[in-house]
Amino acid sequence: MKSADRQLLAAALGLGLPPPVVDPDDLDDLGGLFYARGYDEEGCEALYLQTAARNLQQLAGVEHLCRDLAELDAEPLLLPGAALLRLYPDIGCRPMDDVDLLVPPGKRAQVVAALTAHGWVAPPRHPDLFIREDGCSIDLHTDLLNSDRVSARRRAGWIEPAAAWSRRQHRQVCGFSFLTLCEHDEILLTAAHALRHSYRRLAWLVDLVLQLRQPEVEPDRLWSHAVSTGLQQALIYALVLTGRAGVELEPWAARWCIRQEPGTLVTRALAWIFSHRRQTVGGELLSCWTCQRRRDRVLLLTEFVFPRRAVLLQVYPRLPSILAPLAYPLRLLQIIGRGMAELALAARRR
Amino acid sequence: MAVRSTMDPVDGRCWCRRQGVHYRPLVEGGILYDEEGGQVHHLNGTAALVWESCQEGATLGQLVACVCAAYEASPVQVTEDVAAALRQLERAGVLR
Numbered sequence: 001m002k003s004a005d006r007q008l009l010a011a012a013l014g015l016g017l018p019p020p021v022v023d024p025d026d027l028d029d030l031g032g033l034f035y036a037r038g039y040d041e042e043g044c045e046a047l048y049l050q051t052a053a054r055n056l057q058q059l060a061g062v063e064h065l066c067r068d069l070a071e072l073d074a075e076p077l078l079l080p081g082a083a084l085l086r087l088y089p090d091i092g093c094r095p096m097d098d099v100d101l102l103v104p105p106g107k108r109a110q111v112v113a114a115l116t117a118h119g120w121v122a123p124p125r126h127p128d129l130f131i132r133e134d135g136c137s138i139d140l141h142t143d144l145l146n147s148d149r150v151s152a153r154r155r156a157g158w159i160e161p162a163a164a165w166s167r168r169q170h171r172q173v174c175g176f177s178f179l180t181l182c183e184h185d186e187i188l189l190t191a192a193h194a195l196r197h198s199y200r201r202l203a204w205l206v207d208l209v210l211q212l213r214q215p216e217v218e219p220d221r222l223w224s225h226a227v228s229t230g231l232q233q234a235l236i237y238a239l240v241l242t243g244r245a246g247v248e249l250e251p252w253a254a255r256w257c258i259r260q261e262p263g264t265l266v267t268r269a270l271a272w273i274f275s276h277r278r279q280t281v282g283g284e285l286l287s288c289w290t291c292q293r294r295r296d297r298v299l300l301l302t303e304f305v306f307p308r309r310a311v312l313l314q315v316y317p318r319l320p321s322i323l324a325p326l327a328y329p330l331r332l333l334q335i336i337g338r339g340m341a342e343l344a345l346a347a348r349r350r
Numbered sequence: 351m352a353v354r355s356t357m358d359p360v361d362g363r364c365w366c367r368r369q370g371v372h373y374r375p376l377v378e379g380g381i382l383y384d385e386e387g388g389q390v391h392h393l394n395g396t397a398a399l400v401w402e403s404c405q406e407g408a409t410l411g412q413l414v415a416c417v418c419a420a421y422e423a424s425p426v427q428v429t430e431d432v433a434a435a436l437r438q439l440e441r442a443g444v445l446r
Binding site: 134 | 385
């Protein structure tokens, strides 16, 4: 792990001094938290105030929506990262691109109707994304791991939505009241999401550490839940990376890292992915590897590379519908181009 | 010594927060979001304390006493700052 990333994580968790130079992408992500921790890096105050404003607008709008839906017995569940704002010092510490909501089973039509009534609009080809005039956005989910976009993702670990609903909890998030997942589901979701997106945002590892520090976390239950959902490897990978960053893990988490230490190939892959987290899609490939069976790995990889057409058209929003048949050849070219870029990256680093 | 006009519009009134305005404290000061107007206002330390003290309604004198206690400052120093904060919050439409 790069020493700069190590220092960034340590600074974000209040464990040390910030690095002298912060990459702009990481500053966007962690600048608010640095400011709240007392680090006066350039631009941090502005980011902090900007984050506070946007988060307050988003949460107020979503709470209003959830309150109305609660009256119709259709209140959605607030997912991480918005739900995890409660773990941070205040509302200006952690930016979020959009607010993710888990729709109650069978209630999607009511939720969409309420969103429309509240002035949220879905852009073309994105039926689950809703944007308001002020730029705030909501992403609707009917499951926790986006199997509606890539159905084979279930093979790499799955939290049954109905079971997650049965474990839901009422929480205060920055002074607003929401339904959220239980802490164990949130932890697993954070780990799985971070892996799939190649740990692009350090905020996800900060999220994980803060979640693990919650007093409600029961290690034995968390582990058995991770194994039963098939997400134990995603959890271990995230813990291994966090431990390598010099962050002191809870003793039980450190023991897991020793007992479940990944093999050499996976360890090297993790290190590579984290070092190139902003450029690589290696995390998505490694998440395919977490499938138990080889057949499942192939199926997931195939569907990731060539998802169904409606999902692929979201990747190419400017492709006119009449040219939709070109989406697959374009995807093939994109994969080849991406593969060559990754090889070039590997060659440059050597 | 600054002389306050006896016709100061902020004096003699009981200031209350308007409904539908969200407030959250920050590291320094606080932030307001007016859901009705869609506007966000950043408050410095004094303005944040004024806002927090207006929950049940407060007069200028009561607010000055609050701020004096919090900052260990004299009323003379504080009164103009509190009055200015009240005027700004009134102009923003979040206090009445």
